[in-house]
Each structure stands twice: as C-alpha cells, then as structure tokens.
Amino acid sequence: MSWTEVIIEIAREHAEALSDALMEAGALSVSVEDADEGTDQEKPLFGEPGMEPTEAAWDHSRVVALTDTDADQAAIVAEAAAAIQLAQVPAFTTRAVADADWVRLTQSQFEPIHIGTNIWVVPSWHEAPDPDGLILELDPGLAFGTGSHPTTRLCMEWLEAHPKPGKSVLDYGCGSGILAMVAKKVGAGDVAGVDIDPQAIESARANAERNNCEIAFYVPDEFAVSPNERHAKGQFDIVVANILSSPLKLMAPMLSGRVAPGGSLVLSGVLARQAEEVAAAYAPFIKLGVWAEQDGWVALHGTLGQDTVPAPRSPA
Structure with missing residues (x-):
C-alpha cells in the first residue's frame, strides 16, 4: 500500500483549524511544520512537558496531511477549506x-538514547547497544516521555543517581511511564504513576508490561480511591513530577504532602529562569535547590524535614 502527502503552506491563524478540518475531511494524519525551517526566518517553538505548546503554529506554516493514494486529494482540501x-x-x-x-522514515527518527551512566531507551525495532545496561523498551508517540527531552533526562539521571532499593515512588504526571519504570528498574518497591490523560495511562500500562515492571497507573480520580492505602492517601519515599512550572506551583501543598518524612521531592519541567519562583512556592513545605541544569531546563530536589537547600549535582 502507498500514501500521498498533501502539503499546504498557509498563514498561522488558519493552520490549526485547517489541520482539524483535513482530518474531518478524510486525512489519515496531519502535522504542522515551520515552512521557513532551515532558513534565517526559522522560528523554533517549544512546548513544556504535560502541556501543549503555547503557540500552535508558525507565522508561515506548512500543513502536511497524509492521505490514501486512492483518495481525491483536491476534494479533501476543498472540503477542509469550506469547513x-x-x-x-x-x-x-x-x-x-x-x-x-513511510515505515523507514518513522523508525529512522528514533534511535536508542543513552541517558546517565547506564540507561538506554530503545525503540522496539532496535537491539540494545549495551545488553548489560538498564534497558527500557519504549516506542514513542502516545504520551510525553521518551528520554529525548532534557526534563525527562534530568529526572531519569536523578533516579539513577539515587537508587532506593525497596522504597516507594510516586511519578505524578507520568506520561509514558518512563520515570516510574526507571525507578522500578533501579530497585524501587511500590511504584505508582498518575496522569490526567487517560491515553497516557493506557500507554504507560502497556510500556510497563513490555518492560516487565509492576507499576500501578491511575488518572487522578482513580488514584484518590485506590484500594492501596498509600496510593489513595499516603506518602512516598520519592515523589517525582515532570510537568509545567505553573501547575507545579499550584500543586505545591499536594505534592509536598505526598512526601514521607525524610523523603525526596524531585521536580522538572522548569526553565532555569523559573526555578526560583517554583522553589519559593514549595518553601513553606520543603526546601528545594537546583540539582542539575540541561539546555536551559532544571531539575529541583529537596528532602522533607531538611532545613537547608540541597547541593547541586557534583560535576562529572
């Protein structure tokens, strides 16, 4: 079977609506790209973990729709434009x-990713480069978290650097479940993941099963009524949340309250310029400091009951 891409260059204000309309008109998938990519006019857009990008399109956007070759591409475009x-x-x-x-293009975009000292995130169609490493088989696509984003990497590196054999871990805003799986692989005992997106939970459960990790994943309403008492109302030895700075600030009382005395809180999804205000939101509950920075993003960490701001990661 073969497909045909339909490529339309259009102004920013129409890009998102046209994308939706093309899907309604029969496109199999639609993406929006920067039509100026590779030129001096290129404009990078960055979304933050757990949220959509604040801008949905570029000033000069390229909408690319995948269609069945036998479909009437002109009719699809006309129907979408009319809609x-x-x-x-x-x-x-x-x-x-x-x-x-198409298959080769999709697979070529995702190579094994080496993170920290010993972690490898490996797509299912690849052999693990180091079979003795900590291997996570993870196919990208359904939910945030493949290890390619600096915030995910920072949290994974923190978990690898702070193994807690038998300890409990909560991954709040779990996305693909990758952080919960790293925690399990480095020896954690009871591990739970929570995300507001039911599709992310479905993806996380499938990923955990693929990696032989026993982890409980919930949407928030399920989490609150879990028959597991710790999950429903209790505290964890480690709480990690890789979300966005604004929700992290709003959730400061709740996330801090989920940390057991002497336990650790790890936050990312925070730009370096946002670190101080996020730490300030948590200051009444726990002292947070920057553990590490990567590409303008930081991971914050702290220990409940410790009165001093923790030191950053030691240089390699």
Whole structure:
C-alpha cells in the first residue's frame, strides 16, 4: 500500500483549524511544520512537558496531511477549506510516500538514547547497544516521555543517581511511564504513576508490561480511591513530577504532602529562569535547590524535614 502527502503552506491563524478540518475531511494524519525551517526566518517553538505548546503554529506554516493514494486529494482540501470558511481553496502540492519509505522514515527518527551512566531507551525495532545496561523498551508517540527531552533526562539521571532499593515512588504526571519504570528498574518497591490523560495511562500500562515492571497507573480520580492505602492517601519515599512550572506551583501543598518524612521531592519541567519562583512556592513545605541544569531546563530536589537547600549535582 502507498500514501500521498498533501502539503499546504498557509498563514498561522488558519493552520490549526485547517489541520482539524483535513482530518474531518478524510486525512489519515496531519502535522504542522515551520515552512521557513532551515532558513534565517526559522522560528523554533517549544512546548513544556504535560502541556501543549503555547503557540500552535508558525507565522508561515506548512500543513502536511497524509492521505490514501486512492483518495481525491483536491476534494479533501476543498472540503477542509469550506469547513473553516477560507476565502479560497489553498494551493497544495503532493508527494508519494511508499509503504516501506513511510515505515523507514518513522523508525529512522528514533534511535536508542543513552541517558546517565547506564540507561538506554530503545525503540522496539532496535537491539540494545549495551545488553548489560538498564534497558527500557519504549516506542514513542502516545504520551510525553521518551528520554529525548532534557526534563525527562534530568529526572531519569536523578533516579539513577539515587537508587532506593525497596522504597516507594510516586511519578505524578507520568506520561509514558518512563520515570516510574526507571525507578522500578533501579530497585524501587511500590511504584505508582498518575496522569490526567487517560491515553497516557493506557500507554504507560502497556510500556510497563513490555518492560516487565509492576507499576500501578491511575488518572487522578482513580488514584484518590485506590484500594492501596498509600496510593489513595499516603506518602512516598520519592515523589517525582515532570510537568509545567505553573501547575507545579499550584500543586505545591499536594505534592509536598505526598512526601514521607525524610523523603525526596524531585521536580522538572522548569526553565532555569523559573526555578526560583517554583522553589519559593514549595518553601513553606520543603526546601528545594537546583540539582542539575540541561539546555536551559532544571531539575529541583529537596528532602522533607531538611532545613537547608540541597547541593547541586557534583560535576562529572
């Protein structure tokens, strides 16, 4: 089987609506790219973990829709344009994408990722580069967290550097479940993950099963009524949350309250310039300091009951 890509260059204000309309009109998938990528006009957009990017499109956007080759591409574009009341049907180009090419393109974008000292995140179609390493088999796509984002890497490196054999761990905002799985692989006992997105929970459960990790995953309402008393109302030896700075600040009382006395809290999804205000939100409950920084992002950590701000990670 083969597919055809439909490529439309369009102004920013129409990109998101056109994407949705193309899906309704019969496209199999749609992505939005920077039409100026690779030029002096390129404009990077960055979303933060657990949230959509604050901007949905570029000033000069390229909408790429994947369609069945047998479909009427012109009709799909015309229907989508009419649905969002564009003044005229936008011009478009097409490109044939063979089955083998599509699979190869998708897989070539994801190579094994080496994190910390011994962690490897390996897509299912790859052999692990180091079979003696801490291997996580994880296919990207459904939920945030493949190890490629600096915030995920920082949390994984913290967990690897602070093994707690038999200890309990809560991964709040778990996405793909990757942090919960790292915790389990480095020896944690009772591990739970929570995410507001039911699709993320479904993905996390599948990933945990693939990696032979016994982890309980919940949406928040399920978490609150779990038959496991610790999960429903109790405290954990380690609480890790890789979300966004604003929700992290709002959740300071709740997340801090989930940390057992002498336990650790690890936060990421925080830009370096946001670290001070996030730490201030947690100051009434726990003293947080920057553990490490990577590409402008930081991981904060602290120990409940410790009155001093913890030291950063020692240089390698």
